[in-house]
Amino acid sequence: MGGCAGSRRRLSDSEGEETVPEPRLPLLDHQGAHWKNAVGFWLLGLCNNFSYVVMLSAAHDILSHERTSGNQSHVDPGPAPIPHNSSSRFDCNSVSTAAVLLADILPTLVIKLLAPLGLHLLPYSPRVLVSGICAAGSFVLVAFSHSVGTSLCGVVLASISSGLGEVTFLSLTAFYPRAVISWWSSGTGGAGLLGALSYLGLTQAGLSPQQTLLSMLGIPALLLASYFLLLTSPEAQDPGGEEEAESSARQPLIRTEAPELKPGSSSSLSLRERWTVFKGLLWYIVPLVVVYFAEYFINQGLFELLFFRNTSLSHAQQYRWYQMLYQAGVFASRSSLRCCHIRFTWALALLQSRSVTQAGV
Numbered sequence: 001m002g003g004c005a006g007s008r009r010r011l012s013d014s015e016g017e018e019t020v021p022e023p024r025l026p027l028l029d030h031q032g033a034h035w036k037n038a039v040g041f042w043l044l045g046l047c048n049n050f051s052y053v054v055m056l057s058a059a060h061d062i063l064s065h066e067r068t069s070g071n072q073s074h075v076d077p078g079p080a081p082i083p084h085n086s087s088s089r090f091d092c093n094s095v096s097t098a099a100v101l102l103a104d105i106l107p108t109l110v111i112k113l114l115a116p117l118g119l120h121l122l123p124y125s126p127r128v129l130v131s132g133i134c135a136a137g138s139f140v141l142v143a144f145s146h147s148v149g150t151s152l153c154g155v156v157l158a159s160i161s162s163g164l165g166e167v168t169f170l171s172l173t174a175f176y177p178r179a180v181i182s183w184w185s186s187g188t189g190g191a192g193l194l195g196a197l198s199y200l201g202l203t204q205a206g207l208s209p210q211q212t213l214l215s216m217l218g219i220p221a222l223l224l225a226s227y228f229l230l231l232t233s234p235e236a237q238d239p240g241g242e243e244e245a246e247s248s249a250r251q252p253l254i255r256t257e258a259p260e261l262k263p264g265s266s267s268s269l270s271l272r273e274r275w276t277v278f279k280g281l282l283w284y285i286v287p288l289v290v291v292y293f294a295e296y297f298i299n300q301g302l303f304e305l306l307f308f309r310n311t312s313l314s315h316a317q318q319y320r321w322y323q324m325l326y327q328a329g330v331f332a333s334r335s336s337l338r339c340c341h342i343r344f345t346w347a348l349a350l351l352q353s354r355s356v357t358q359a360g361v
Contacts, residue, residue, distance in 0.1 A: 143211075
């Protein structure tokens with residue numbers, strides 16, 4: 001707590017307020033701070049996305065109509081359940097698992113759209129506290145829910161936690177060396193793998209979905225501990241980090257011959273200039289849109305339909321395995337940032353689109 005106290009005091013008032021820099025630390029302390037921050041951001045990425053991933057993995061259980069008291073459904077690998085829709089060869093819930101995806105995505109999208117309008121005026125610490133409380137509330141609400149509507153409200157809390165945490169921690173990286181971004185990215189991938197694997201493993205071991213969700217309440221606590229206890233003051237490990245980040249933020253998006261503005265002066269881009277910037281980003285935006293659309297179309301649209309009846313695994317267990325294997329791939333890709341760089345993002349869009357056609361056949 002003490003190592004991060006200076007960071008909290010400096011970042012709690014506002015993101016741009018000037019403060020007196022702290023003295024440089026010896027080399028050994030510098031290395032120690034580097035690894036503390038690296039591990040801290042990895043844990044923040046892990047904990048921030050954990051509840052989001054668990055809700056996707058539990059989507060089939062959340063929407064199942066075959067719950068018994070105490071949420072003991074879909075634990076024992078007994079015979080395949082009777083299809084909810086007898087007119088179809090598919091074993092589907094009356095509400096698609098895409099409903100859980102929407103509840104897990106839309107609140108995050110709203111937060112990210114509204115964040116530039118004033119979220120930066122709210123200190124970091126309250127944002128992190130709200131994120132942790134919402135994550136814990138999502139586990140509790142879904143665990144004790146006896147209706148789909150209440151469960152979806154719990155999923156919304158998980159989405160609020162993930163969205164608010166993401167915009168908070170990513171903006172926090174501006175005060176640290178650039179390397180922490182790759183650690184954050186790897187942590188978010190780890191959340192997918194560990195979240196899906198833990199839900200699968202605990203339910204396979206005999207725990208009910210309710211008990212499994214309640215056992216994950218330690219994750220929000222780890223999130224708060226990583227932020228308040230593990231991260232060091234930015235000045236302590238990178239004295240020029242804040243000035244460097246501020247200078248980088250002031251680099252113009254459009255190269256012009258106009259004289260450089262003085263600090264404190266205001267300037268805004270015209271609509272034509274903004275359109276020029278947007279057109280330059282389309283080369284990256286369009287492939288990413290295609291990739292994410294195809295990804296979630298498979299994840300929450302097709303996985304529910306991939307049910308093999310003549311196996312020892314129930315439909316819910318097969319769905320959990322699909323989620324775990326999918327998240328293993330996400331972890332591998334998000335941890336490859338420091339290993340390889342792919343410039344042709346459109347190739348990834350083509351590969352993901354190919355996966356949709358293969359999964360749908």
